[in-house]
Amino acid sequence: MASTLRRRVFGNGNDTPTEPLPAQTPRDQSPVRPGEKVKVVHKRKETRKRKTTGIFLLGSLFGIIAAGFFAKSNDLIDFEFPELGDLSMDNLFEILPAGFVKDMRELVNGERDFLESYDAFSVGHKVRSEGLSSHHPMVLIPGVISTGLESWGTSNESLPYFRKRLWGSWSMMRALVMDKENWKRHIMLDHATGLDPPGVKLRAAQGFDATDFFITGYWIWNKIIENLASLGYDPTNSFTAAYDWRLAYPNLEKRDQYFSRLKAHIEMAVKLDNKKVVLTSHSMGSQVLFYFFHWAASEHGGKGGDDWVEKHVDSWINVSGCMLGAVKDVAAILSGEMRDTAQMNAFAVYGLEKFLSKDERAEIFRAMPGMSSMLPMGGNAIWGDLDGAPDDQPGQAVSFGSFLNFRTNQNWTIPKTNFTVDDAMSYLYDTTEDWYRDAVKKSYSQGVAHTMKEVEANELDPRKWINPLETRLPLAPSLKVYCFYGVGKPTERAYYYRSPELGALTNLNLTIDTALIQGDVDHGVVMGEGDGTVNLMSTGYMCNKGWKMKRYNPAGAKVTVVEMPHEPERFNPRGGPNTADHVDILGRSNLNELILRIAAGKGDGIQDYVVSNIREYAERAKIYEEEE
Structure with missing residues (x-):
């Protein structure tokens, strides 16, 4: 089904009329031609929001209720939801708003119908019919939260969960509802060491099962994985390098020897197949892989040489x-919030706060130092300042460079000026716990290196290895880098904050101003361009300019x-074969086809296809070529 894209008109909140795309557009091809601009989809009022995001909200009531629906309605799921005291799932459904129940039933039925109609191996069969087959060994590096975490502890508190997944399974949901404090103790890392708390042993699941399904x-x-199998891949020539995404990157090696194992596997694959590997990473996995490139070469890491x-x-x-x-x-680390929580209705907010309050969510996020690797890098040079941002739009009322904004109110205790990204990072470090600040600053860096000399010096500093603006790509002239990412889906770009309600039982200094719905601001969140999760400046700057x-x-x-x-299908809960959502893109047809062609050794024919304004934005960023 053809979809429509609309450009947001900044400053007045009105949408331009939509124009339907040609109905005959093939499903695997984009109707947008090179040189045309992608128009960001923005709807002032949505009567139906994407429901699957709730699964990724830690302990949200929405996710728990969705779990019950899936368990009761989907034959693919074998799960019995526990009784919540005297309140069973059946009774809970009876007290929910009728519209909410109706939406959830449609979600479940839509997902089931899609699974039944989807030809799982179609892309692989298409590529195979062209005479292509497996060529390079494949290594997959997943993103944040997509790897299941299972308990291997044998203490009294861990025994009930031995070899059960406390992240990425229905066991997680059960533990969260019935044994929340113990679940939190298992999922949060020790503040002092950044490793497992005493008596707890949580490890990343391994193999393809670790990342093929979240639940x-x-x-x-x-x-x-299905399409790679159609091309001839199996566990002998492909591998999922799952990792514990909670850990700071240095601790991935210290506790799990993750980078040593990954390096050894790649070397063995090259030796056995006599062909170099293709590495495929997603989301945070790309940051992990970029760090690994430096580690593998460094005398302070894998000692592999340049x-x-x-x-x-x-x-x-x-x-x-x-x-x-x-x-x-x-926002997640500062106040335990994000767009997904800010735009919930009052009933869902009440339920979420009862299960996991903002304080608890912020506490959990801070106790997962790996997630802080995704704090924005490049500072004001990339994200803008109070005078403007590279990705500002014509006529925009407030620049994206004004990242955290504050309205004045005599009863609020708030900063006196709005914050840029640099200001927000300083405020975050000043207001969070010492252990958190020390853990992040010891592991990561978010700056910019403006000269070749600085870049080369940073190769000796492991804190810089995560940051492509402070370090370089490997010294590998034959390396081919393919950047595939989604555009055209509204993505949070700035926020309006306020002080918590008077008398609120919270340790947080600020909370998103969810009551603010005005112009371009939706429940305190200002939207920009991206894939629904990651901003275009992050996915696109290094690939197009840096x-x-x-x-x-x-x-x-x-x-x-x-x-x-x-270009999502309207009634498909995951968006269908032309979605570009941050997670759902992994099921996109032409992405799968491109990956298969590269794996088959035929990636040289892939050409640039840029339809957003990223190159224009990149030129506006305050990072320049070094003068000779």
Whole structure:
């Protein structure tokens, strides 16, 4: 089904009329041609919101109720929801608003119908029919929260959960409802060490099962795995490098020897197949892989030397990589909020606060230092200042550079001026606990290196390895980098904050001003361009501009960019084969086809396809080529 895209008119809140796209557009192709601009979809009032986002909200009432619906309605799911005291799921459904129940039933039925009608291996069969087959060994690096975490502890408090997943399963839902404090103790890392708390042992699940589904019926990497299998891949020539995404990157090696194991696996694959590997990463996984490139070469890490990547890696497929972080990470860590919570209705907010309050959510996010790797990088040079931002639109009322905004009110204790990203980061460090600030600053850096000399010096500093604006791509002239990411889906870009309600039992200094619905502000959240989760400046800047600069890509590795417009099917709960949502893009048909062609050794024919204004925005960023 053809979808429509609309441009947001900043400053007046009105939408321009939509024009239907040609009905005959093939499902695997975009109707947008090179040179045309993607118009961001913005609707002032939506009567029906995407429901699947709730699954990823820690402990939200929505997710728990959705779990009950799936358990009762979907034959694919084998799960018995526990009784909540005297309140069973049946009784709970009876007291829910009728409209909410109706929407949930439609979600479940739509997902089931889609699963029944979807030809799981169609893309793989299409590519196979062209005579292509498996060529390069494949390694998949998943993103944040998509790897299941299972308990291996044998203490009294852990025994009931031995080898059960406390993240990424219905066991998580059960533990969250029936044993919340114990679940929190397991899922949160120790403040002092950044490792497991005493008596707790939570580890990343391994193999394809670790990332194919988040929970039964909600796929993540499964479509890609299915299509790779159609091309001839199996566990002997493909591998999922799952990791504990809660850990700070240095601790991935310290506790789990993750980078050592990944390096050894790649070396073994190259030795056995006599072909270099293709690495495919998604979201935070792209940051992990970028860090790994530095670690593998460094004398402070894998000691592979500067030519290690050149010898072992043919291509890096960077899918929706948040290379410069995600601004929503600031809101999540600062106040335990994001757009998904800010735009909930009053009933859902009440339920969420009862299960996991804002304080608890902020506490959990801070106790997962790996998630802080996605704090925005580049500061005001990338994200703008109070005078303007690179991705501001003509006629925009308030610049995106004004990142955290505050309305004046005599009863509120708030900062006196609005914050840029740099200001917000300083405020975050000043108002969070010492252990959190120390853990983040010891592991990561969010700055900019403006000279080749600075970049080369940073190769010796592991804190910089996560940041592509402070370090470089590997010295691998034959390396091919493919950037595939979604565009055209509204993505949170700035916020309005206020002080908590008087008398509120909270330790937080600020909360999103959810009562503010005015012009471009929806429940205190200002939307920009991106894939619904990660901003366009993060997914697109390095691919379109940064890695074209000599200091960030001194070996001249080829970088190819393919943007994928968000064109969801209206009644498909996951968006269908043309979605560009941050997670659902992993099931997009032409993304799967591009990955298969690269795996088959035929990626050289892929051409740049850029339809957004990212190159214009990138030129406005205050990062410049070094003068000779």
